[in-house]
Amino acid sequence: xxxxxGPSWNPIIDLQQMWSFPFMVNAFRAGTIVAVLAGxxxxxxxxxxxxxxxxxxSLIGFPGAAGAVLxxxxxxxxxxxxxxxxxxxxxxxxxxGPGGYSEESAVTxxxxxxxxxxxxxxxxxxxxxxxxxxxxxxGNFLGITxxxxxxxxxxxxxxxxxxxxxxxxxxxxSIDPDVARARNVPVxxxxxxxxxxxxxxxxxxxxxTGTLLVFALLVMPAATAQALTxxxxxxxxxxxxxxxxxxxxxxxxxxxxxxxxxxxxxSFAFAGYVGAQAVRHxxxxxxxxxxxATPTPPGTAP
Numbered sequence: 001x002x003x004x005x006g007p008s009w010n011p012i013i014d015l016q017q018m019w020s021f022p023f024m025v026n027a028f029r030a031g032t033i034v035a036v037l038a039g040x041x042x043x044x045x046x047x048x049x050x051x052x053x054x055x056x057x058s059l060i061g062f063p064g065a066a067g068a069v070l071x072x073x074x075x076x077x078x079x080x081x082x083x084x085x086x087x088x089x090x091x092x093x094x095x096x097g098p099g100g101y102s103e104e105s106a107v108t109x110x111x112x113x114x115x116x117x118x119x120x121x122x123x124x125x126x127x128x129x130x131x132x133x134x135x136x137x138x139g140n141f142l143g144i145t146x147x148x149x150x151x152x153x154x155x156x157x158x159x160x161x162x163x164x165x166x167x168x169x170x171x172x173x174s175i176d177p178d179v180a181r182a183r184n185v186p187v188x189x190x191x192x193x194x195x196x197x198x199x200x201x202x203x204x205x206x207x208x209t210g211t212l213l214v215f216a217l218l219v220m221p222a223a224t225a226q227a228l229t230x231x232x233x234x235x236x237x238x239x240x241x242x243x244x245x246x247x248x249x250x251x252x253x254x255x256x257x258x259x260x261x262x263x264x265x266x267s268f269a270f271a272g273y274v275g276a277q278a279v280r281h282x283x284x285x286x287x288x289x290x291x292x293a294t295p296t297p298p299g300t301a302p
Contacts, residue, residue, distance in 0.1 A: 031248065036156065040239070056109070057083050058205075060112070084200065162193065166193055169185050171232055173187045202218065245268075245272075
């Protein structure tokens with residue numbers, strides 16, 4: 001439903017109006033927590049080329065939440081249980097050797113298919129309103145409670161603390177795992193720890209954007225940042241900033257429309273990625289002075 005007639009020309013008044021509702025305050029708090037955690041995890045996920053694993057974990061959250069609703073408990077528990085179990089399954093796959101990556105992709109896809117099938121089964125067994133299931137898929141910021149915000153904050157604090165402790169060796173192992181292994185860096189243990197953290201971040205983000213759109217917060221801000229800068233620290237900071245911006249914009253626009261917040265977050269993130277790619281490729285098309293480079297005619301000495 002439409003919550004307000006439309007924004008005014010004064011953003012301060014608009015914010016005061018939105019934040020006069022407790023559910024909007026909770027939505028912004030939860031969105032901020034999720035954007036920071038998803039941005040930090042997404043930056044490493046893109047760096048490690050594990051986007052497919054992140055996509056699978058985002059889909060695994062759907063049967064977890066649907067199963068939790070089916071048995072009568074909060075969907076949050078289902079998100080975290082299934083995402084963390086899925087992360088353990090993916091982490092158990094061998095990655096070393098010539099066929100390591102292909103085996104991981106195959107088994108990850110198999111886990112994804114089975115999890116979706118379980119989700120559809122839980123939906124078929126569910127006897128409540130279908131709108132509740134739609135919220136699991138596409139997100140629902142209207143029903144976020146203070147207790148959920150607190151849970152998100154605790155999980156994010158723990159996850160970011162662990163990520164800060166393993167960040168430097170994890171980056172080393174992500175960029176060049178062979179050299180890192182030769183220098184006695186625990187590459188395998190770091191991979192398992194990161195996937196567990198990624199599972200927690202996915203479970204968190206799913207509660208804002210829904211399981212079908214959670215991938216937007218994990219991959220789009222990180223891909224946008226890495227298109228703009230190659231420096232890891234700067235890319236990490238830019239990823240979090242972009243995630244916060246698109247989340248706040250998505251929540252603000254969704255407040256004035258009847259459409260899901262996940263759609264707007266994804267749209268703004270996609271627009272940012274397209275803009276970053278345009279900026280990235282612009283210098284290759286235009287030379288000094290803003291004129292296209294003139295090719296040298298055949299047979300003419302340069």
